[in-house]
Amino acid sequence: MDKIRLVYSQTGRAVWMSHLDTMRTLQRAMNRSGVPIKYSEGFNPHALISILVPLSVGTESLCQMADIRVREEVDLAALPARLTAGMPEGIVVTDAYEDAGKPAEVKWLACEGRWEYDTADPLRMAELCRELFSAPVVVTRRTKRGEGPFTVTEHVRELTFTPEEGFVRVNAVVSCAEPVVNPDLLTAAVGQNLPEAAPDAGRFRRLALYRADGTPYR
Amino acid sequence: MEKKLERILPKVQKPARYTGGEYGEIQKDRTAVDLRMALCFPDVYEIGMSNTGMRILYRVLNDMPGVWCERVFAPWFDMAKEMRENHIPLYALESGDPLTAFDAIGFSLGYEMAYTTVLEMLSLAGIPLHSRERESLTPLVFAGGSVCCNPEPMADYFDLMIVGEGEAVDREVLELLRTAKQENWSKADFLRRAAGIGGVYVPSLYEPEYDENGLFRAVHPRDGAPAAVTKRIVEDFENSCFPADAIVPNTEIVHDRVGLELFRGCIRGCRFCQAGHIYRPVRSRSVEKLLEHGKEALAFSGYQEITLLSLSTSDYRGLNGLCDGLMDYCEPRGIGLSLPSLRADNFSMDIMQRVQKVRKSGLTFAPEAGTQRLRDVINKNVTEEELLRSCATAFRGGWNGVKLYFMLGLPTETDEDVIGIAELADRVVHCWRENAANKARGLRVTVSTSCFVPKPHTPFQWEPQVERSEYLRRVTLLREHMKARAVTYNWHEADTSYTEAVLSRGDRRIGALIHAIWRRGGYLESWSEGFDLSRWTESAAELGLSLDDYAVRERALTEALPWDHINMGVQKRHFLREYEQAHRGCLSPDCRAACLGCGAAAFLKEGRCDNG
Numbered sequence: 124m125d126k127i128r129l130v131y132s133q134t135g136r137a138v139w140m141s142h143l144d145t146m147r148t149l150q151r152a153m154n155r156s157g158v159p160i161k162y163s164e165g166f167n168p169h170a171l172i173s174i175l176v177p178l179s180v181g182t183e184s185l186c187q188m189a190d191i192r193v194r195e196e197v198d199l200a201a202l203p204a205r206l207t208a209g210m211p212e213g214i215v216v217t218d219a220y221e222d223a224g225k226p227a228e229v230k231w232l233a234c235e236g237r238w239e240y241d242t243a244d245p246l247r248m249a250e251l252c253r254e255l256f257s258a259p260v261v262v263t264r265r266t267k268r269g270e271g272p273f274t275v276t277e278h279v280r281e282l283t284f285t286p287e288e289g290f291v292r293v294n295a296v297v298s299c300a301e302p303v304v305n306p307d308l309l310t311a312a313v314g315q316n317l318p319e320a321a322p323d324a325g326r327f328r329r330l331a332l333y334r335a336d337g338t339p340y341r
Numbered sequence: 342m343e344k345k346l347e348r349i350l351p352k353v354q355k356p357a358r359y360t361g362g363e364y365g366e367i368q369k370d371r372t373a374v375d376l377r378m379a380l381c382f383p384d385v386y387e388i389g390m391s392n393t394g395m396r397i398l399y400r401v402l403n404d405m406p407g408v409w410c411e412r413v414f415a416p417w418f419d420m421a422k423e424m425r426e427n428h429i430p431l432y433a434l435e436s437g438d439p440l441t442a443f444d445a446i447g448f449s450l451g452y453e454m455a456y457t458t459v460l461e462m463l464s465l466a467g468i469p470l471h472s473r474e475r476e477s478l479t480p481l482v483f484a485g486g487s488v489c490c491n492p493e494p495m496a497d498y499f500d501l502m503i504v505g506e507g508e509a510v511d512r513e514v515l516e517l518l519r520t521a522k523q524e525n526w527s528k529a530d531f532l533r534r535a536a537g538i539g540g541v542y543v544p545s546l547y548e549p550e551y552d553e554n555g556l557f558r559a560v561h562p563r564d565g566a567p568a569a570v571t572k573r574i575v576e577d578f579e580n581s582c583f584p585a586d587a588i589v590p591n592t593e594i595v596h597d598r599v600g601l602e603l604f605r606g607c608i609r610g611c612r613f614c615q616a617g618h619i620y621r622p623v624r625s626r627s628v629e630k631l632l633e634h635g636k637e638a639l640a641f642s643g644y645q646e647i648t649l650l651s652l653s654t655s656d657y658r659g660l661n662g663l664c665d666g667l668m669d670y671c672e673p674r675g676i677g678l679s680l681p682s683l684r685a686d687n688f689s690m691d692i693m694q695r696v697q698k699v700r701k702s703g704l705t706f707a708p709e710a711g712t713q714r715l716r717d718v719i720n721k722n723v724t725e726e727e728l729l730r731s732c733a734t735a736f737r738g739g740w741n742g743v744k745l746y747f748m749l750g751l752p753t754e755t756d757e758d759v760i761g762i763a764e765l766a767d768r769v770v771h772c773w774r775e776n777a778a779n780k781a782r783g784l785r786v787t788v789s790t791s792c793f794v795p796k797p798h799t800p801f802q803w804e805p806q807v808e809r810s811e812y813l814r815r816v817t818l819l820r821e822h823m824k825a826r827a828v829t830y831n832w833h834e835a836d837t838s839y840t841e842a843v844l845s846r847g848d849r850r851i852g853a854l855i856h857a858i859w860r861r862g863g864y865l866e867s868w869s870e871g872f873d874l875s876r877w878t879e880s881a882a883e884l885g886l887s888l889d890d891y892a893v894r895e896r897a898l899t900e901a902l903p904w905d906h907i908n909m910g911v912q913k914r915h916f917l918r919e920y921e922q923a924h925r926g927c928l929s930p931d932c933r934a935a936c937l938g939c940g941a942a943a944f945l946k947e948g949r950c951d952n953g
Contacts, residue, residue, distance in 0.1 A: 136362030139350055140591045144357060151364070151589060151643030154674075162675050181351045209643065211591055212362035324348045 124196045125161075128223030128341075129206070129216055134183045134328075137213025142177040148211060149174075149189060155209030158202070161192040175226050176299050176332065179307065184329035186232075190223065220341075229299060229340050231280065231333040234306045236293035238313075238322035245286035251320040252284045252291065252313060262312040275312050278304045291322070299332070343437065349423040357592035358386035359420060361412075361434030365588040365641070367399070368435060369409040376519050378402055378410040379433050379443040379480075383450065383458035384867065386414040390588070391596035393650060394449055394486065394507065400584035401508045408515060411435035411443075412588075415458050415865060416465070424465060431465040440466035444479040445518055447511065448499075450486035453844035454837065454872075456495055456855045457863035459484070463498075470856070472500045472545055478521055478528045485511065489542070490572075490619050491797040491904040494847035494855060496544030500528070501535055503542075504907055505572030506605075508582055510540040536566040540573030542907065549849045549903070557848045557903050571908040574944050578605060578624035585637040589644070598646035598679070599638040601631050603663075606941070607652040608932035608951055611709070612720045612923050613751065615796035616652055618916075619909045621941035622950030623932060628659035632666045639676060647671065648679045664692050681705070694738055704735050707746035710754075711761025718753050718923050722931060725765065729772050736776040742785040743769060749815045749832075750793040750807035752923065759815045762788065763822035770825045784827040790819065792838035796845050797904045798911065800919030803896040806842040808889075809835040836874040837867070842892035843877075848903035851891070854880055912940035 133145070140148065150170040153160045162168040171192040178184050202219040210216070240248055256276060264273045276282075278298035285292040297304040310325040332340040350356040371377070380398055382389030389395055395412070402410035411433035416424060424431070430439040440446055446468070448459055460470050468482065469475050475482065484495065485503035492502040503510045514535060521531040536543040546566035550558045562568055575581040583602070590597070604625030607617035626634075635647055647667065651657060667678050680692070693704075708723055710716045716723060732743060747762050766788050773784045792812045795804045807815075816832045823830045844851060857880035858866075865871035881888050896902065898917060905913070915937065922929055929937060932951055936942070942950045 136360040137591065139356040139360045141355075141357070144592045147593070148364075148591060150645070154639075154643035154645070155364075155641065168675050180356065209364070211364040211589075212366070326347070 124221065125192055126221065126223070127191050127193060127197070127199070127202070128218075128220055129189045129191060129202075130218035131187045131189070131206075131210075131214055131216045132183075132185045133178060133187050133214050134185070135213035137211060138178075138181055138183050141180055142174065145178065145214075146172060146174065148214065149191075152206050152209035152214075153191065156205045158191070158197060158206065159194040161194050173226075175229060176232065176303075178329070179305055182307070182327050182329065186329050186331050188223075188332070190226070224334070224341055227300075228334050229332050230335040231296050231337070232299035232306075233281075233294075233296045233330040233333065234327050235330055236295065236306060236309065236325060236327040238291045238293055238310065239289060239324040240291070241289075241323045243320075245289065245291050248320050248322075249284040249286040249291045251317060252293075255313065255317045255320065256282050260312045260316055262308055262315055264308060264311070273302075273308070275304065275308050278302060279309070282309075293325075293327075296333070345427050345429050346437075349420070349427055349429070353420045353423060354417060355386075355592060357590075358414070359416065359434070360591075361437075363588045363591050365586055366435060367403045367409070369403075371409065371436060371438070374407050374409040376405075376408045376445070376515055376522070377438075377443045378408060378445045378447060378515060379413045379440055380410050381413040381440075381446060381448045381459075381462060383415055383448055383455035383462060384865065385417055386590070387592075387594040389414045389449075390590050390594045392449065392451065393600055393602060394451070396584045396587040396600075397582055398447075398449070398507050398511060400587065401582050402511060402515065404582075405512060405515065407519070409435070411438075413440065413446075413462070415462055418865070418870060421461070421465060421864070430467050431462055440468060441480065444522065445481045445483065445515060448482075448484040448486075449507075450484045450488045450495070452867065453488055453494070453841050454867040456844060456866075457859040458865055458871075459495070459498065460856065460859040461864045464859075471497050473497075475500070476528065478526060478531055479518075481518055481528075481531075483514070487616065487619060488845075490615070490907055490909050491845065491847070492542050492544060492907065493549070493849045493903045494844055494851040496547075496849050497852040497856075499544060500532060501541055501543045503540055503573075504570050504909070505540045506574050509573040509575050510538065513538050514541060533564050533566075536564075539571065542570040544849075547906070551848075556900065558901055560903075560906050562906075569906045569908050572619075572910060574622070574910075575605075575624070576945060579626050579630055583634045583638075585634060586641050587638070589642045596648070597644070598648050599635065599642060599644050600648050600650045601635050601638075602626070603631065603649055603651040603654065603657045605651075606950065608656055609653055609722065610720055610919070610929055610931060610937075610939075612718075612800040612919055613709075613748065613793060613796070614652075615799050618911045618939075619798050620652065621910050621939065622944050624945075624950065625657065628662045628666065631659075631663055632670075635667055636670055639670070639674075645675065646677045646679065648681060650681075654680055661692060664695055668695055693735070703742055703744060704740050705744040705746065706731065708765065709746065709748050710751055710758060711747060711763070711765050712758045714926060715751060715754060715758040715761070717926050717928050719751055720919070720923070720929055722928060725768070728765070729768060732769050732772050733776040736773045737778055739778050741773075741777065741779070741782045742787070744787045744789065745769070747788065747790045748793045749790045749819070750812050752793075752801060752804045753926075754807075754815075756815075756818060759819050760822050762790070762819055763824070763828075766823065766828045767825055770827050773827075786825070786828045787831065788823070788828060789831045789833070790816065791833035792835055794838050794842045794845060797902065798907075798909045798916070800916045800923060802846070802902065802916060803898055803900075803920065805895040806839065806892045808893055809839050812838070834869075837872060839888070839892050840866075840872075840874070840877055843888050846896075846903070847891055850884075850886065853884055854886055857883055910939075910941035910944055915939040
């Protein structure tokens with residue numbers, strides 16, 4: 124036994140942690156529950172943990188994945204509960220298994236957004252959004268290389284808008300590898316292209332990961 | 342409220358500071374408790390969560406049946422602005438409830454520059470700032486912490502202040518508050534009775550008097566309040582609370598590790614040092630107890646680092662055994678042990694090498710002054726020979742960097758003493774050349790100077806602070822003499838030291854100054870983002886106060902001091918004797934070499950301190 128894939132959800136108050144915060148928290152949870160995690164060799168040893176698709180601050184996820192490496196056998200069936208006991212509120216480990224798919228095979232992310240409208244009518248807003256996204260939508264986004272235009276619709280599949288009480292439910296499948304599309308870009312796209320339909324607040328929740336061929340990623 | 346908060350969190354830096362929900366957080370049913378306490382820290386989350394006192398009090402108070410103690414920190418500027426704009430009152434992290442929902446609001450006050458932050462936090466909570474404006478019994482607003490050894494500057498704002506160690510007093514105050522609530526006492530009744538609890542100072546029961554020249558003359562107690570308030574301490578430190586299950590933050594904090602408190606108090610008696618005097622008598626924990634605590638806290642927290650806390654770690658008698666025991670546990674688990682507060686005189690390479698097996702940290706010494714003469718004046722019992730010997734050992738052991746801390750503006754300091762700092766740094770460089778195990782990696786000597794701030798309850802409490810222009814002249818002088826390329830020189834800003842000096846020896850009139858500075862926007866003033874000297878000078882001018890009078894005026898030894906009615910254990914006669922010794926340039930022995938009868942031992946039943 125060497126590599127283990129962990130699946131966990133990060134919701135509620137835990138969504139405000141940064142990626143580095145989450146890394147530290149996972150490592151501490153391993154220490155708390157006595158999971159024999161492997162350390163890197165070298166001057167400043169660190170635990171061998173890697174998070175597959177880092178979560179941006181403020182986004183919920185029901186499908187986070189992390190790979191860890193262990194020094195000895197661990198009981199996989201008991202691992203989720205054991206690790207969850209050592210987690211802060213909002214992080215729940217739901218699965219642990221070996222022989223996981225390669226991280227490079229992840230391509231699509233299904234997510235659900237909640238666009239809140241304080242005064243505007245969600246029915247009308249959903250219509251406007253549908254209209255906007257029926258054609259290619261360009262958004263200005265900031266990357267490490269600077270700011271630039273990005274045709275967000277080229278990297279989004281299955282985009283639906285459902286009016287609800289006080290908000291529009293957005294369901295999208297976005298590319299999460301080459302390029303990485305943060306679903307918040309959809310919110311930004313509305314703000315930049317159709318300000319009258321810009322929500323007063325918007326948050327996304329990740330639901331599931333898929334391979335390039337559309338099969339569930341594991 | 343929750344929804345409003347969710348909307349502003351994406352807009353602020355480090356939102357995890359404001360959400361709670363960490364591992365180890367204590368949740369209780371608000372309908373099942375009858376006393377709610379907000380433990381407030383007047384600085385940001387990362388600082389407050391690193392504070393050992395906060396960790397202890399959180400555990401001690403939550404252990405009280407029927408009490409739920411929650412945490413409140415000062416929001417950073419961006420968050421404070423968003424909260425005001427969105428009408429979100431300051432709230433506690435555990436429940437998210439606003440401060441007005443609490444029975445008791447207790448501030449942990451560790452440094453003077455946090456005073457305006459206290460006012461802003463109350464204001465953000467919508468609570469009247471002055472004690473006299475809050476007529477009902479609850480919320481009771483109080484404070485504890487080291488700066489309460491001179492409670493006068495903040496006397497107008499707190500209903501009561503706790504002198505000494507909170508874990509000894511807070512419970513009694515809360516029990517009395519519970520009774521008062523149940524029996525519907527008036528606030529005045531409660532405060533009169535609270536003044537009878539040892540270690541409790543109720544400022545409104547003391548009237549300050551000033552003479553015709555405006556000098557402080559005395560405080561007059563009324564309504565049966567004691568003439569002097571004597572601090573309380575934890576006598577049985579061995580068995581006192583250690584919060585092994587302290588909260589582990591979700592986001593990185595300043596001291597993100599387990600802290601083991603070896604002992605309280607200090608045997609050294611450096612004459613500028615307030616902590617070394619007000620935390621006496623010396624009380625330590627046994628090696629066995631510390632090992633037990635350390636392992637327990639590491640297992641609970643999952644931290645990868647542990648540190649030893651005390652005012653002078655190398656004075657802990659069982660240090661070798663403790664380090665060995667901890668390393669036996671830490672090494673196989675990849676946990677690092679760090680050792681701060683080592684003295685240059687009894688620094689042991691053996692210990693350093695043992696603890697550095699996992700991670701190698703930097704070396705820091707604090708000679709405080711550049712010449713032996715001045716080190717004798719301040720009673721810093723470290724010789725240059727000892728310092729260089731320690732450096733030589735470290736360089737031979739492979740270290741290639743050392744940090745040296747000094748103060749400028751110490752009493753009797755001359756230019757020769759200032760230049761002495763540069764000379765000492767040069768000798769450290771020379772020492773490295775002669776002893777370095779591996780010269781290829783180069784040497785880094787960092788010299789830092791801060792400006793001496795005279796503090797109450799020290800032998801230097803009468804001393805003037807040097808004027809800012811003079812401090813800066815000495816900084817320049819020192820900089821001109823720093824020749825070696827390997828030496829980096831950092832100096833502390835003069836303005837904050839000056840204002841700290843005003844506050845630390847302030848009397849009750851300073852309360853209005855703090856208010857005026859706060860009105861001008863003073864908040865989180867220990868951060869450069871929150872400090873602006875012009876707020877101070879403008880406020881002082883408005884009130885007709887002279888800042889210099891507080892900071893740079895030398896007090897006569899016969900003058901009444903605004904903190905004379907606070908008994909921190911060490912007696913004024915000891916300070917006077919030490920003051921005279923300082924001006925004669927004479928050293929005093931440390932407590933282990935000879936007891937000078939400072940007065941602190943009276944706090945222990947058998948009158949013996951440092952029985953480690």
